[in-house]
Amino acid sequence: EAGVAQSPRYKIIEKRQSVAFWCNPISGHATLYWYQQILGQGPKLLIQFQNNGVVDDSQLPKDRFSAERLKGVDSTLKIQPAKLEDSAVYLCASSLVAELFFGEGSRLTVL
Amino acid sequence: KQEVTQIPAALSVPEGENLVLNCSFTDSAIYNLQWFRQDPGKGLTSLLLIQSSQREQTSGRLNASLDKSSGRSTLYIAASQPGDSATYLCAGYSGNTGKLIFGQGTTLQVKP
Numbered sequence: 700e701a702g703v704a705q706s707p708r709y710k711i712i713e714k715r716q717s718v719a720f721w722c723n724p725i726s727g728h729a730t731l732y733w734y735q736q737i738l739g740q741g742p743k744l745l746i747q748f749q750n751n752g753v754v755d756d757s758q759l760p761k762d763r764f765s766a767e768r769l770k771g772v773d774s775t776l777k778i779q780p781a782k783l784e785d786s787a788v789y790l791c792a793s794s795l796v797a798e799l800f801f802g803e804g805s806r807l808t809v810l
Numbered sequence: 811k812q813e814v815t816q817i818p819a820a821l822s823v824p825e826g827e828n829l830v831l832n833c834s835f836t837d838s839a840i841y842n843l844q845w846f847r848q849d850p851g852k853g854l855t856s857l858l859l860i861q862s863s864q865r866e867q868t869s870g871r872l873n874a875s876l877d878k879s880s881g882r883s884t885l886y887i888a889a890s891q892p893g894d895s896a897t898y899l900c901a902g903y904s905g906n907t908g909k910l911i912f913g914q915g916t917t918l919q920v921k922p
Binding site for chain 2: 703705739740741742743744755790792797798799800801802803804806
């Protein structure tokens with residue numbers, strides 16, 4: 700069974716530039732999550748989708764972050780404009796019921 | 811605010827030791843607790859999931875338990891091996907907020 704796919708694995712940009720991350724969840728998983736993990740910390744939920752609807756985006760900085768999940772499958776997370784403090788690993792996860800499965804993550808460095 | 815504390819933050823042990831990692835929640839209304847492993851530069855790998863009707867789960871040399879009355883979970887690793895070296899994170903669903911909350915992790919080093 701294929702796992703959660705994410706791309707790109709690494710991205711380096713300058714502040715004020717934009718970046719987009721892509722996630723393909725495990726087939727059949729209705730729930731998709733985007734987490735931000737800063738070095739040395741646990742992951743922080745940015746947004747949770749159930750199919751193509753948003754369940755929780757309370758910690759998403761909506762002035763610069765946006766996410767969509769068209770057709771209830773793939774998802775894209777965008778940051779525009781990026782700030783230095785956005786340097787982190789962006790993790791995508793999916794679940795069918797209770798257990799979460801994570802992708803390898805996309806490491807963002809903002810210079 | 812729901813917080814999750816993992817103790818210790820770091821641990822170094824010789825190969826072969828049995829060890830216990832601890833996870834505690836300020837909100838004891840926890841259900842569905844999951845333990846993950848994270849290798850450097852990698853994503854999180856699910857190790858064990860304890861669902862709301864369960865008190866513990868076992869997989870190979872790993873055993874996780876959940877005491878809902880105290881809001882505490884432990885991950886027991888038997889006969890540790892160098893390949894067990896990684897960061898271990900616990901995450902629990904809060905019954906009060908409906909959110910999955912992560913701890914900061916325990917970084918384990920097992921020396922040959």
